[in-house]
Amino acid sequence: MRKFLKTKLSSEFARNSLTIFTGNVIAQAIPFLAEPVLARLYTPEDFAVLAVYLSVANLFSIIASARYELAIMLPKEDRKAVNILGLSVLISFAVSLISFLIVLFFNSNICRILHNEEVSVYLYLVPLSVLSVSWYQIFNYWNSRKKRFQNVMFSKTTQSVTTVGINIGFAIKSLGLVLGQFVGYLFGSFVLMFAFLRKDKEKLSMISKREMKEVSIEYQEFPKINTIHAFGDVLKQSGEVFLLSYFYMKEKVGLHSRTLRLLFAPSAMIGSAVGQVFYQRASETYQNGGNLTALLIKVLKMMALIALPVFGMVALFGDDLFAWFLGEPYRMAGYYGRYLAPWLFFNFITMPVSQIPLIVSKQKKAFLFSLCGHTLYLSAVVIGGLHENILLGFTLLSIFSSLYYILIILWFIKISKIKKPFSK
Numbered sequence: 001m002r003k004f005l006k007t008k009l010s011s012e013f014a015r016n017s018l019t020i021f022t023g024n025v026i027a028q029a030i031p032f033l034a035e036p037v038l039a040r041l042y043t044p045e046d047f048a049v050l051a052v053y054l055s056v057a058n059l060f061s062i063i064a065s066a067r068y069e070l071a072i073m074l075p076k077e078d079r080k081a082v083n084i085l086g087l088s089v090l091i092s093f094a095v096s097l098i099s100f101l102i103v104l105f106f107n108s109n110i111c112r113i114l115h116n117e118e119v120s121v122y123l124y125l126v127p128l129s130v131l132s133v134s135w136y137q138i139f140n141y142w143n144s145r146k147k148r149f150q151n152v153m154f155s156k157t158t159q160s161v162t163t164v165g166i167n168i169g170f171a172i173k174s175l176g177l178v179l180g181q182f183v184g185y186l187f188g189s190f191v192l193m194f195a196f197l198r199k200d201k202e203k204l205s206m207i208s209k210r211e212m213k214e215v216s217i218e219y220q221e222f223p224k225i226n227t228i229h230a231f232g233d234v235l236k237q238s239g240e241v242f243l244l245s246y247f248y249m250k251e252k253v254g255l256h257s258r259t260l261r262l263l264f265a266p267s268a269m270i271g272s273a274v275g276q277v278f279y280q281r282a283s284e285t286y287q288n289g290g291n292l293t294a295l296l297i298k299v300l301k302m303m304a305l306i307a308l309p310v311f312g313m314v315a316l317f318g319d320d321l322f323a324w325f326l327g328e329p330y331r332m333a334g335y336y337g338r339y340l341a342p343w344l345f346f347n348f349i350t351m352p353v354s355q356i357p358l359i360v361s362k363q364k365k366a367f368l369f370s371l372c373g374h375t376l377y378l379s380a381v382v383i384g385g386l387h388e389n390i391l392l393g394f395t396l397l398s399i400f401s402s403l404y405y406i407l408i409i410l411w412f413i414k415i416s417k418i419k420k421p422f423s424k
Helices: 002-008 011-041 044-061 068-073 078-114 121-145 149-169 175-206 209-218 221-247 250-263 265-287 292-326 328-353 363-386 390-415
Strands: none
Touching: 011 149, 011 250, 011 292, 044 078, 044 121, 044 175, 044 221, 068 078, 068 121, 068 209, 068 221, 068 265, 078 121, 078 175, 078 209, 121 149, 121 175, 121 265, 149 175, 221 363, 250 292, 250 328, 265 292, 265 328, 292 328, 292 390, 328 390, 363 390
């Protein structure tokens, strides 16, 4: 990867990607290596509680700052960017309050619908999860804007160490799993906020009510379109958990959550590292009228070369790998992975370049594409559920999603040729 980056892309892109990649490897290696321990401390039913909790929390977290945090990377002037940051933080408080009211008044209804009463007490942590995740994302994008990727790397490591430490230290049924998620993001966000206050504290004086209103209007496509798009994405993921909880036993939900947890690890380690640097670099390239298509294709090729052997092994030996790594009770999780490998392969390739529509202002069409993809995805799960055949559902899910991602890649290449309109 180091050789490919240095020969195919610029040295700065390579250096920044490798910095975040190193942090991601450390951050993901810790929970990955802890999985055999966690699999023996917790039952699949405990992991099902975590999956349901995250599915509810993520519905709020994904829209916690109305997606304005994504716009922090785009302005040339820091004055605009810091006002977007201030606006994002304010909105996160409002969304957190809304989540608290919903949990307060509809707790029992949520648990009854999801067929999981154990998650009831944990739902009161949702507002805190919303704040911690949103602040983590907001200050993550600020540090990326300033090319302080070492701060990003350190925050990821902090978040990972904290999460695993609590997972192991509070292994009382599902308590440690849920607490670890919330506190991990909280500590990670503290690292990024401290970096901001240490180097950019004076920029806080630039934040004003008038300018926050101006940037809210200038970048209104993010709450109007991208928020709905992002909510649809997380609704797809949460919807899958909700449907699996409805159709199947908690054990199968827990096994499936472990399947995705481990098989998304390569995306978290490599894809998010390249994606974070790609977004910064692609935004800059587009602003300066550079060749965005060439950058996009090089990244796609690199990701495909990395993904093929990884997911090829999963497709062939997933059940044996999971049984060896987590123990025999989790063999079925690896068996699920064999069916899901094609989808995960294409997801891995496209994840780093998924910000292309934001850069070239094609959010509306991206949203329509995602609606089609989500409909196909959830339809596959429903078909499997109605036939009481989870493997049928996963097979259809993999086929539908693979075809969807192929079309998305072709569309990304097409829109990457759009040039920034000339402005006086």
